[in-house]
Amino acid sequence: MENEIHTGTNRTGMKVSPADARKLLEVRELQTTMPDPEVDAVALRAAYLAEAGPVGSMPPPPTLRGMAGTAMKALAGKKMHVLLDKIAERAAFERTGTRLYDMMLQKVAVAPALPAGMTIDGVREIRDEEHSHYLLLAAAIETLGADPTAMTPCADVTGVQGMGLVQAMGEPRLTIAQALSTLLAAEVIDNASWELLIDLAQQFGQDELVAQFTEALAAEQRHEATVRQWMATALTEEAGL
Template sequence: MQDKISMGLNRTGLKASPLIADELLEQFDLQDDVPAPAIDVHALRRAYREDAEPVGSVPPPASLKGVFGAAKEALSGNRMHVLLDKLGERLAYERAGVRLYEAMLDKIVDAPDLPPGLTIQALREIRDDEAAHFALLSDAIERLGGDPTTQTPCADVTGVQGLGLLQAMTDPRTTTAQGLQTLLAAERIDTVSWELLVSLVDGFGHDDLASEFSRAYARELEHEERVRGWLAAAVNERAFGEPEPKSS
């Protein structure tokens, strides 16, 4: 498999410039005699937090069914808007997941060789699962009387978090193995978040959603395991020139 990573003229480490490194470390020693900065960074950040507006809000139910459902939950002490916020989060993440796998497909389309097991068809299957999970979540929000087109606070935050993953994937310098590492990070977040969502809908007593979401969670676990296997094979091939030995 073609490997873009090789030994070269990398001078980012201290040991590459020992004389200058010694001078730099001497400056650190001198810092002990320098008075503390006048600005209290922790106090400054606390002031920003106190003045900050919330990331967003969850709108009221978009239908009479939603209004009655939220009122019923409120009588039991449950907060339906928390569930809708987390559903909106997963909806946004699954949409981003489709885009992430599309970017990975684009990355490997011209790759001369791929790690064992990794194929365009296998990636497309996972991408299609992500799209199916997006549709499942959209339908679930509708069934609870919400609006799936709303960007909830948690959806907003997860969108920002996912930007780094997409940037790493679409960077033309990153390799297939680095793309797989990015997918594995995304899948790990996804599996843990689906596990939490299953527990949440179960707590609200939505047995039908809990069953459907449990199946989606099982599929996400499969995604994570497959990507982990591809990554292990890719790294082993780069390091030793052969795929990872299969465990007995």
């Protein structure tokens, strides 16, 4: 298996050097009991939090249809922009998911061996479904009279969150199991988020979107189960069990 984990020259643990470990703990104790009176980090961060505004704003509806829909929901006390923000969030995450599977395809293409049951075609199938989900969400935003290219607050936040997953997947030294762990983290987030979006769309009476989103959730549940199985097999093979 490519880049298998092995015992090497790792010296990061404190027990490698007990004497230095004691000195480090002594310094830490001094820092804890004798804080710098000039800097109160907790108070400083509290001030930043109190002064901070929201992460961006929602754009106004760019079409008459969007304006009318928003106005009608507003009359009923419902804020359509909240639903649009969450749909845009999923669209942003599906773009990230597509990118993650693109990177996984590059990795498996050069891997000397894959876990039993894992194939390039299987990875590509999930990748294509992730992309189709992005297109579905973009179309849903347009159907509601909004702009799918706009960066909404929740889309912005999930984009930042996804950066960590992309950075992890971009590490060339990752084993297949570690790469699958990254994909699994994305799939767990994705499944929970689709469920929440479906619940919200139901409350807005968007029955057609609910049906489409429910179908997408079923696919995402298959993705999670598949990736989980691949990862379990990879770990078993790495451990020689």
